[in-house]
Amino acid sequence: NAGVTQTPKFRVLKTGQSMTLLCAQDMNHEYMYWYRQDPGMGLRLIHYSVGEGTTAKGEVPDGYNVSRLKKQNFLLGLESAAPSQTSVYFCASRRQGFDGYTFGSGTRLTVV
Amino acid sequence: KNEVEQSPQNLTAQEGEFITINCSYSVGISALHWLQQHPGGGIVSLFMLSSGKKKHGRLIATINIQEKHSSLHITASHPRDSAVYICAVIPRRNTDKLIFGTGTRLQVFP
Numbered sequence: 063n064a065g066v067t068q069t070p071k072f073r074v075l076k077t078g079q080s081m082t083l084l085c086a087q088d089m090n091h092e093y094m095y096w097y098r099q100d101p102g103m104g105l106r107l108i109h110y111s112v113g114e115g116t117t118a119k120g121e122v123p124d125g126y127n128v129s130r131l132k133k134q135n136f137l138l139g140l141e142s143a144a145p146s147q148t149s150v151y152f153c154a155s156r157r158q159g160f161d162g163y164t165f166g167s168g169t170r171l172t173v174v
Numbered sequence: 175k176n177e178v179e180q181s182p183q184n185l186t187a188q189e190g191e192f193i194t195i196n197c198s199y200s201v202g203i204s205a206l207h208w209l210q211q212h213p214g215g216g217i218v219s220l221f222m223l224s225s226g227k228k229k230h231g232r233l234i235a236t237i238n239i240q241e242k243h244s245s246l247h248i249t250a251s252h253p254r255d256s257a258v259y260i261c262a263v264i265p266r267r268n269t270d271k272l273i274f275g276t277g278t279r280l281q282v283f284p
Contacts, residue, residue: 093270104178104260104274112270120271152217163207163272167216 064088068153068166075143075173083138083169085153092158094136096120096128098149099168105152111136143173177201180261180275187282193248195278197261200242204269208235208246209260211277217260220246251282 066087075081085094092113097105097120107120109128117128125147127139136155140147153166178199187193197206205224211217221228221235223244228235232251237244248255261275 102276104176104276105262105272106274107271110270118270154217162219162222164219165209165217 066153066155066164066166068151068169070169071167072170073172075140075171077143077145077173079143080139080141081143081171082140083151083153083171085136085138085155085166087134087136087155087164089155089157089164090133091155091164092133093156094130095154095163096126096136096138097152097154098122099152100149108138108151143171145173147171148173176275177265177273178261178263178275180259180278182278183276185278185280187251187280189252189282189284191251191282193251193255193280193282195246195259195261195280197244197246197275198242199244199261199263199273201263201273202266203239203242203263204266205264206237206244207262207264207272208244209262211258211260213257220259248280253282253284256281 069084095110096108099105106122111117111130114133129137151169154163156163181196207222208220223237232249234247258277258279260277262272
């Protein structure tokens with residue numbers, strides 16, 4: 063039972079490069095989320111999905127795109143990375159209803 | 175002003191001490207989470223509660239909906255409890271999302 067798996071765990075990008083972060087969950091959860099965590103700030107929601115084929119913007123969506131083609135996967139894309147996107151990214155999932163969240167172990171991204 | 179405030183921001187304790195971390199929020203909520211994050215590590219959900227009190231091992235979480243306040247208590251603290259503890263609420267206005275506090279960094283020394 064893997065829970066929520068994020069890949070990669072670490073990545074260094076040059077400004078302007080693109081990349082995709084993958085989040086996979088094996089719990090058949092409907093809801094999936096992408097957050098970023100920066101020093102001194104609470105986790106901030108980038109994008110989220112309430113079901114397969116749906117996505118919605120969170121608090122800080124600019125510079126990111128997402129897709130949820132399959133229920134178990136939620137992809138976060140950076141088309142043209144900027145130093146301001148240096149952060150730790152967390153994926154989370156949950157079932158419908160007021161249920162606990164399951165978080166991934168994070169992806170540490172540095173943009174130079 | 176943040177909608178979810180935690181205090182203290184930093185906390186140090188000696189092994190064995192009783193620890194309290196507080197969370198106050200300014201919005202109507204459906205439920206509240208307490209999360210734990212070890213240094214360089216992932217985030218683990220400790221509790222989700224919408225009323226009263228929950229206990230798991232040495233951890234106790236309480237919530238007072240009328241006062242918009244929750245506390246996380248750790249009894250007989252241990253160095254392995256050293257982590258960042260994060261309070262997050264599910265706002266009634268939008269139950270799809272969480273609003274996070276900035277966390278309380280706890281260090282327990284032997």
